[in-house]
Amino acid sequence: MARLVKRRVNARPRRRAGILARQAGRRPGPVDPHRRVFLRLHVNGADHTIAVAPHRTLLEILREDLGLTGTKHGCELGECGTCTVLLDGIPVLSCLALGLECDDRPVVTVEGLADGPTPHPLQEAFTELGAAQCGYCTPGILCAAKALLEADPDPNRDAIREALSGNLCRCTGYIKIFEAVELAAKRRREPRAAPSRETLFGRRD
């Protein structure tokens, strides 16, 4: 049985500047490869304290320890984006982040997008426009799109394309995804906005 090391944890999650700033949570000594240490994770607003070994990635911890299987496991090498989650509010690849580096930092996964029973406007738009087919890319794309809309509430097509450039979709051909992000953005200003004629009928006139 692995020994567990007790560590001081902060009571409240603090929003930090970026992925690099976590001196405050630094562990004083080396963590042995076969030892597990307590990790305090703030996922979708809930606090979890779990014991993990240094080699486990955030993706593995979310899926295997917390049962949050919405975040998908794809290439494991940074190339497909399906494992995208928000860490400190910015999109990162959970397959290439060590769990121990996420100690005491807020994580948002696709499970955290809905507000109770009400889907996120992006989720509504994706469903309505058929922007998900097999759906494997969708959790990562929704997280990346959420970060985009928070930084830029009215992105043009190029900005959407750029924000989602790290997310592979093998089914949709992307057009419906771009249109769904546009519709969700529009509905923030006009809650009853309808999809554009081009989206519905494939042409503008």
Add this chain to the structure above:
Amino acid sequence: MRRFAFIEPPDLAAATEALARGAGKAAILAGGLDLLGEMKDRIIEPAAVVNLKTVRGLDAIRFEPDGSLRIGALATLASVAAHPRLGREYPAVAQAAQSVGSVEIRNVGTVGGNLCQRPRCWYYRSPLHKCLKKGGDVCFTTVGQSRYHAILGGGPSYIVHPSDLAPALIACDARITVVGPDGTKDLPLEQFYVLPSVRLDHETILKPGEIVTEVSLPASASADGGTRSRFLKFREKDSFDFALVSVAVALRLQGNSCSAARVVLGGVAPTPWRSKEAESAIVDRSIGPRSAAKAAAAALADASPMSHNEYKIPLARTLITRALLETADQGTGLAPS
């Protein structure tokens, strides 16, 4: 991924000490995008991983009063790409940072990690191939697929250096600072990289225990200091990809006449490839389609393509021509469509 000990040093001294204690079996973790990929593919299996991100103050981007710029090794590519003054003064560097990977890669990837990243050659990355760079006897590109490999400076290994940032920084005359067990070194970034004919196990001069702490750019290479710079990259997949060929140019112009030039290629050689041939072909000339094409031809005069990568020669020539013309506001060199 194999298990490893995880070390979070409070400062640089502790980091170098932990690395020295690891005696070559300890690896530096910055953003981890390249390192964790290598560990998952079992290309390297370090016994300990030293997390540099717990060392404070290595992520600053700072202009000095004299107009020079310092970029900490842990500055993210996203912060380099988004820095307004950096983008104005050293456009090639900002353009190169913006061209790396995807949003998620730039949010996490660091400048130091980008400069020290390992080759993307598919034989090097394949757990099934014990290639020259991994202590084997063959560079498999000489008998296998060489589409993405070197046309300049190759032998005995034909990898290309994958960094986009390195050519741009070298064009802007960057220096790099390395801290290690023997103290601090400060050298031109160009000299940081070594060809496989000199060293096979790594692409840089780094020794175990040495850490890149920052790069610095002189004011003379900035727009304010009278230099114009530009970075162009051609990739196979447009959403995000490594460069098939990239080029960074930095020019000092008097009117349209070029008084000094630096031309550095990426994706064509085992190191970022500075072309003094192209530089001397353009200096003291006025920049136009003919002189730019001549400089581009000079850069590739010594190229020796492998079985599957001859296409890189016209690609590199075109990119150099375009970069020179665009930097001098002489159009793109492309036929109007």
